[in-house]
Amino acid sequence: xxxxxxxxxxxxxxxxxxxxxxxxxxxxxxxxxxxxxxxxxxxxxxxxxxxxxxxxxxxxxxxxxxxxxxxxxxxxxxxxxxxxxxxxxxxxxxxxxxxxxxxxxxxxxxx
Amino acid sequence: xxxxxxxxxxxxxxxxxxxxxxxxxxxxxxxxxxxxxxxxxxxxxxxxxxxxxxxxxxxxxxxxxxxxxxxxxxxxxxxxxxxxxxxxxxxxxxxxxxxxxxxxxxxxxxx
Numbered sequence: 274x275x276x277x278x279x280x281x282x283x284x285x286x287x288x289x290x291x292x293x294x295x296x297x298x299x300x301x302x303x304x305x306x307x308x309x310x311x312x313x314x315x316x317x318x319x320x321x322x323x324x325x326x327x328x329x330x331x332x333x334x335x336x337x338x339x340x341x342x343x344x345x346x347x348x349x350x351x352x353x354x355x356x357x358x359x360x361x362x363x364x365x366x367x368x369x370x371x372x373x374x375x376x377x378x379x380x381x382x383x384x
Numbered sequence: 385x386x387x388x389x390x391x392x393x394x395x396x397x398x399x400x401x402x403x404x405x406x407x408x409x410x411x412x413x414x415x416x417x418x419x420x421x422x423x424x425x426x427x428x429x430x431x432x433x434x435x436x437x438x439x440x441x442x443x444x445x446x447x448x449x450x451x452x453x454x455x456x457x458x459x460x461x462x463x464x465x466x467x468x469x470x471x472x473x474x475x476x477x478x479x480x481x482x483x484x485x486x487x488x489x490x491x492x493x494x495x
Contacts (some may be wrong), residue, residue: 277427287461304481313393315487316428322416323481337462360438371416375427 275300279364284381288356291302294349294379296364304374306349306365309333316363320346351381358383387411388486396492399467405460405489407475416478417458419449422488423471432475434458438471443471467493 278297298305304323308316318331320339328339338350347364360368361380365373389408397403409417418436420428432443439451449460458475470493475486 306483306486313488316485318482318484319465321482328413367483371478372418372430372433373420373428375420375429377427 275374277366277374279362279376279379281379282377286351286380286381286383288354290351290354290383292351292354292381293353294351294362294364294381296347296349296376297345298347298364298366298374299315299345300366300368300374301368302366302368302374303344304367304369305341306367307331307337307339307347307349308363310361310363310378312359319349319362354381354383355372355381379384388475388484390473390475390486390489392489393487394490394492394495397429397465397483398494400464401493402463403446403461403469405473405475407458407486407493408456408458409458409464409475409477410456411477411479415451415453417449417451418476418478418483419443419458419460420474420476421471422474428474437490439448465491465493467495469493 306321307319307343312319322341361378364376367373387410418433419431419472422428434441435453472488
């Protein structure tokens with residue numbers, strides 16, 4: 274078995290701040306994903322990466338940057354946090370875009 | 385364009401009842417459908433998948449789903465629910481190396 278670790282679990286930021294979320298996986302999966310989940314809503318894809326140093330934009334990439342410097346890690350940066358923003362950011366990995374394995378999420382609050 | 389529609393945002397049943405959570409999809413390519421469960425405060429966990437063969441697929445904890453090409457559906461069922469089945473359930477369809485999720489159905493199981 275493997276595990277996906279997201280850090281931090283809770284992130285509180287100020288308006289306009291640049292914030293970075295990290296994700297590590299030990300499944301040795303090629304593909305990794307970042308999704309945003311708003312309260313009571315489904316998941317929207319921000320970025321995904323099919324291999325080391327690859328980046329693909331999802332439906333919600335504006336306002337975010339991503340980095341995949343190693344196969345096992347995928348980081349997401351909120352380039353300028355929006356006031357009163359609250360969401361959960363979920364990282365996932367998969368072998369071939371079939372079954373996704375998710376982390377527990379990072380809960381973002383912007384004051 | 386791939387879309388996933390879960391028509392019921394909330395479903396409430398009593399322990400021991402049967403339940404069906406509905407999912408309809410639209411996708412023109414080869415089919416890969418799945419269901420995920422999300423307990424409060426956690427990431428999503430894979431339940432089951434369909435991509436070919438027997439249209440009724442079995443998952444963990446007594447869940448099953450039935451694929452219907454004519455109805456473009458992939459409904460999730462359980463014959464007798466337990467209080468621990470209370471969670472949000474997401475239907476998903478794969479397309480273009482990505483997975484698209486529905487908005488989720490919150491299942492509440494009352495004792």
